[in-house]
Amino acid sequence: MGLDDLLARVRACRICAEAARPLPHEPRPVLQPGQRARILIAGQAPGVRVHASGKPFTDPSGVRLRDWLGIDETTFYNPCHVAILPMGLCFPGLDAKGSDLPPRPECAPAWRAVLMAEMPQIELVVCLGAHAMRWHMGQAWLGSVDAVVRNWRAGLALAPPVVPLPHPSWRNSGWLKRNPWFAADLLPELRARVARLLASRA
16 A cells, blocks of 8 residues: 555544544544655644644644754645654544643554554654654653653664654743753754755755
8 A cells, every 4th residue: 555545544534533432523634744754743643723724733833843943834844854743643622621632542553553654764753742752762761751851862872763852832931941951952963963864855
């Protein structure tokens, strides 16, 4: 099966809508796979704005993420450069406090391995959040996002290398202010790796 056929199956998926605890709205998978991209953004799940747009990271967190990566929108949304594959492909809904629910549990077991198998050329995984870190980092997952991000250099020894990041939500601004090493040490390394991979495609 080629990627186009697989994407058609993904976009027709209704696993979460037909589950015992069904999705509270119609499924709308949002992803950007790329068989030439060397950089993968492994996120959590689309938020409400992304669900509405059908395009990944069309919200303030996307602005911050692109700044962290050191790339513009054109590069970010080019599947020849960047692949985007959340752990849950559809917006999972909101909890009683108005926060996004975790990725649907049905999604990754059904689709992640087969989608990743179509992208063996990935040379850098940028992980956002606990669910993506658990899947991509294996034993390097230390039980919390904070612990993994603080120990971020361990991810560079994986194959492919992984750079773990906190979610770029503006809700994490306090954490970023309390941890200046993130901007001073981690982001320059991330941007340098992204720039090298993009330059190698030129």
